[in-house]
Amino acid sequence: MFKLSKKLQALPPYLFLEMDKAKRQARAEGRDIIDLGIGDPDQPTPKYIIEALYRAALDPANHRYALDQGMPVLRRAIESWYKRRFNVSLNPDSEILPLIGSKEGIAHFPLAFLNPGDYSLVPDPCYPPYKGGTILAGGKPYLMPLLKENAFLPDLKKIPFNARKKAKIIFINYPNNPTSAVVQQSFYQELIDFARKNKIIIISDLAYSEIYFDGYKPQSILELDGAREVVVEFHSLSKTFNMTGWRVGWASGNKKLIAALAKVKSNIDSGIFSAVQLAGIAALSAPQEHIEHMCTLYQERRDLLVSGLNSLGWQVDSPKATFYLWIKLPKTCGSLKFAGDLLEQANIVVTPGVGFGKYGEGYIRMALTVNRERIREALDRLKSL
Ligand SMILES: *Cc1c(COP(=O)(O)O)cnc(C)c1O
Helix, strand or coil, rough: CCCHHHHHHCCCCCCCHHHHHHHHHHHCCCCCCEEECCCCCCCCCCCHHHHHHHHHHCHHCCCCCCCCCCCCCHHHHHHHHHHHHHHHCCCCCCCEEECHHHHHHHHHHHHCCCCCCCCCEEEEECHHHHHHHHCCCCEEEEECCCCCHHHHCCCCHHHHHHHHHHHHEEECCCCCCCCCCCCCCCHHHHHHHHHHCCEEEEEECCCCCEEEEECCCCHHHHHHHCCHHHHHEEEECCCCCCCCCCCCCEEECCCHHHHHHHHHHHHHCCCCCCHHHHHHHHCCCCCCCCHHHHHHHHHHHHHHHHHHHHHHHCCCCCCCCCCEEEEEECCCCHHHCCCCCHHHCCCCEEHHHHCCHHHHHEEEECCHHHHHHHHHHHHHEEEEE
């Protein structure tokens, strides 16, 4: 009787559904599952942030609607974090917009700029909201394959004239989920030139800027000349401070683009719980030690899992950032089947690459969000397969 809208019908199928179901069932059967599937930090939110939330939650002034899109004090904390971290100066009133998690802003942004039939240039494999947000805004994702031979960067030269004409937005995400690839400045410069020439907005998703190893340190695209004309960058406290459940992120960059997103949001949500915003300030103002500690933790897990898998004959590259391994499978095997078999035979959950898009087929993703003891156990199970 009730027919789904064309937009909802056009959304890509949720390929993780089957995996989720199988995982739940395995747990219900009492099997000891090692979950390398989810990109959600296993460590708790640092205590000083929780205490800031508690103090703020006691104050009735924080119980009401959070007026404005983001408290001025939070915007200023973001401003000074940007200055310290990237040496980029932003205007807190016009160039920073707090979000209810960055996914929310990423998914809503296309509503501000796409008309029916317009394109977004979307990397594939990718974080699903780039496609979902585009389709829900009536646009079409134009896929840019991320291939190993191109270091998992989109090849801008291969985007045809017609697609450049129709495109309003290009999404990029480095350090990348799911491939864990990183970029150098030269790519950002090429991208900015491409975007200015073709009048395309750059959405740079920098969710993993604080998870890095081996002397590599991610940059913000806003550090580059000309970026401020065409860029909105999305950030989040989720991965940096183990705050995925809290829902705090922000957009920063070109003020007209930020204002357009704010207008969309003012019609949809009523801001972030003020106490959470104040806790977010505590997070951003914290000493650097938490970041160092977190990177060391993931690095130890990375080294253990990469060397363990390689000693089993897998061929796994060691990522310079993010908490993911992006692992090529033997040619003959589909990633859904591989992941399903691994769950059945070893009680290990991994994410099939095809769930991130068709160019993710042939890969699986493992997340470093379990402790070393469990990684050792996972390696033992793989060894005995
Ligand atoms: C985890 C993640 C985010 C962060 O999402 P939040 O909504 O801020 O929790 C954004 N982009 C990518 C690619 C991610 O993996």
